[in-house]
Amino acid sequence: DTAVSQTPKYLVTQMGNDKSIKCEQNLGHDTMYWYKQDSKKFLKIMFSYNNKELIINETVPNRFSPKSPDKAHLNLHINSLELGDSAVYFCASRETETQYFGPGTRLLVL
Amino acid sequence: QKEVEQNSGPLSVPEGAIASLNCTYSDRVSQSFFWYRQYSGKSPELIMSIYSNGDKEDGRFTAQLNKASQYVSLLIRDSQPSDSATYLCAVTRTSGSRLTFGEGTQLTVNP
Numbered sequence: 169d170t171a172v173s174q175t176p177k178y179l180v181t182q183m184g185n186d187k188s189i190k191c192e193q194n195l196g197h198d199t200m201y202w203y204k205q206d207s208k209k210f211l212k213i214m215f216s217y218n219n220k221e222l223i224i225n226e227t228v229p230n231r232f233s234p235k236s237p238d239k240a241h242l243n244l245h246i247n248s249l250e251l252g253d254s255a256v257y258f259c260a261s262r263e264t265e266t267q268y269f270g271p272g273t274r275l276l277v278l
Numbered sequence: 279q280k281e282v283e284q285n286s287g288p289l290s291v292p293e294g295a296i297a298s299l300n301c302t303y304s305d306r307v308s309q310s311f312f313w314y315r316q317y318s319g320k321s322p323e324l325i326m327s328i329y330s331n332g333d334k335e336d337g338r339f340t341a342q343l344n345k346a347s348q349y350v351s352l353l354i355r356d357s358q359p360s361d362s363a364t365y366l367c368a369v370t371r372t373s374g375s376r377l378t379f380g381e382g383t384q385l386t387v388n389p
Contacts, residue, residue, distance in 0.1 A: 201376075208381065209316070209364055209366075209381065209382045209384075210379070210381045210382070211322065211366060211379040211382075212379070213376050213377065213378075216376060224376050258321055258322070265310055265312075265327060265370075266324055266327070267324070267377060269321035269322050269323070270321060271320070271321055272320075272321050
């Protein structure tokens, strides 16, 4: 009965590769997010979708492309991975004021 | 100036003491304020939200908001070792808008 799930949990890859992270929520929420948390624990929003529509797009390189096939899913594709992309990526969904975070995907770019 | 600033840690308190975590924000029109707790290697979880000036209590946790001073704090009474975590302050401008997080304060409660 996981509320917000992400796959994979860990991702180790080489520079220049393309990778995807998937997120699913079974809470029936309309709004979903992608956050990036760097090594200093700073959590920064990247994207937000409401009912499959992009509503927030922070200053993120266009190598990052979110896709929402339906309101329960929000995936993140990253092209040409760079060392600086190493971080933990959290998906979240929102009901009223409360955001529920997924377990995170730990990405390490070598 | 950072949008949300938290007192630099790490903060260490003995078991049973009061832990005080502070946060200031720069956007005067901010309306909603949150405290998230994040255990090492885990995802953030919401522990308190506050929307109006004053205090809000929930068990051992008390959130305090002063909009005039653009200041929000979290007090943890009778601190337990299980409270050891990073505490993230977050702010939204309007209802339902994006959360802006501070950099977090790492709290250690020593038995």
